[in-house]
Amino acid sequence: MRERQFVADLVSDQKLPRMFRAKQKFLRNSIEVEKIPNIIEHLLSDEKFSSQIKPGMRIAITAGSRGIANVALTTKCIADFVKKKGAKPFIVPAMGSHGGATAEGQREILEGYGITEAYTGCPIVSSMEVKKIGLTEDGREVFIDKHAAEADGIILGCRIKPHTAFRGPYESGMMKMMAIGLGKQHGAEVCHEAGFKNMAKNVPMFGKAIIENAPILFAVPTIENAYDETWKITAVNADEIEEKEPELLKEAAANMPRILVDSCDVLVVDQIGKNFSGDGMDPNITGTFCTPYATGGIQSQKVCVLDLSPETHGNGIGLGYSSATTKRVFDKLDLASMYPNAITCTVLGGVRIPIIMESDKEAIQVCVKTCNEIDKSNARIVRIPNSLHIEHIMLSEAYYDEVRKNPDMEIESEPEDWGFDENGNLW
Known part of the structure; x- marks a missing residue:
């Protein structure tokens, strides 16, 4: 317990920037x-x-x-x-x-x-x-x-x-x-x-x-x-x-979507899972490729994963390409489900375990704190619900003017503080 508190204290002073909600606009042509x-x-x-x-x-x-x-x-x-x-x-x-x-x-x-x-x-x-x-x-x-x-x-x-x-x-x-x-x-x-x-x-x-x-x-x-x-x-x-x-x-x-800003300091992914991508989070969106034989997606210094989807049944493959995650994710992992997939495809990186923090807040803080050569008082953070549904995303205040000028994006809320509960988890 004392050791966990010591780790939390190392990041507790890291300020997190205010965030605003934005809508990304893509060509919408679908079959009823x-x-x-x-x-x-x-x-x-x-x-x-x-x-x-x-x-x-x-x-x-x-x-x-x-x-x-x-x-x-x-x-x-x-x-x-x-x-x-x-x-x-x-x-x-x-x-x-x-x-x-x-x-x-x-x-x-x-x-x-x-x-x-x-x-x-x-x-x-x-x-x-x-x-x-x-x-x-x-x-x-x-x-x-x-x-x-x-x-x-x-x-x-x-x-x-x-x-x-x-x-x-x-x-x-x-x-x-x-x-x-x-x-x-x-x-x-x-x-x-x-x-x-x-x-x-x-x-x-x-x-x-x-x-x-x-x-x-x-x-x-x-x-x-x-x-x-x-x-x-x-x-x-x-x-x-x-x-x-x-x-x-x-x-x-x-017809693939993408995050309409090219780079960030920290990418926060609310959920990963096999129902979103075979890699848990689609690297064509998140940039978290497991091999050098494909490229694309947003460029980020750190990636933070907050949770697993219920549909993935504990299969957290892809987690290994994140920088930090939560104790909640760790407790849900079904290694017996993850490992056969990794062994079969011969790429083991996706099933590695990143640094584990007690709460959402601490996991995000440790990512910001460990970025290099950035303005840590005004970090550039992009938050997505998952890699499959990115019409509505959250961005830190540093992007506000850029988004306001982008005809393919629409600001949906003014910047505000993160909504953490008493345990440091997002509402």
Whole structure:
């Protein structure tokens, strides 16, 4: 107790600047939720897709571990179309080693997103068992989920967006859903073992081998706008994936949000979690990249993480790229959930534990106090709720004039002191 108080005393005199609320303005073009069933019905009614689904076929539909907008609804719509054609759909968790690399953990993630058997009207077949289906062009064995491999057809449900650790024509999307998602723990490990330096080569290589050797029918990928809303839904036949995915990735990148100030002394992130990004906080927003093979996001000296999302179930991966966190976060960590993901992707930095402070206030104070060559009496602080929802953010008073002159930002409140309770935690 005395030691903790001593640590608190070291930062207690660090002044925190007043903060104001600002709205960031991005292009807002989204699909109305109630229109999604008709859109998917129309897309899949095209003879190119509908003719592939025959009565009595067992069709696997993939669903991943990301918090994708309307993911339960889009998955249900695909399943409904399959049933309408007289086939038998089932859902396969396609998320590599996520969910603690267990069948139960992966099912739990899907159910947390509303993808349940009751809602979708079809079974969820969750297993870590894989089956060898062929070889890559350079002779490596390719494995995918056993139940998907033995189905009569596979439909890929996924989202397309920039990856958090590498750059290439195929990042997070259809190729990755096959190579790493359907590959389960085994396939993800094989694909990652050469490191992210080679991921831009390995993802399409394994993906193409799966298209050639597994019963992939087509994909129904979505792209989101800057507000975490469904912007586009399309259907891509198996033999078109290699050609069409790079252009869809460009569209996704163009719709990504960003923090509209380029740098800060301290970035405060209220929550991280797997539902926001595979890295807990998307480095395309926060700049907290785990490898040198991707860049972007805001530049900061220190990053402070205050909490984990309930949906991440204790998986605090990404915490290792922060400078300080709270005792609350530490107490919630489920290391058994975090470590398989880090070991599989061969990057351990995300599961390191940063300095732990008792309260939100102390965690922010220690970040400001340990910055170099800044005005600590008027620190430049940016606070975001998470890396997925950044329409409304908080900035310190030092940004006020800059934001006032920015046509893409709107000041929503005047600067005021932080709202800490008696324990030093934010209200």
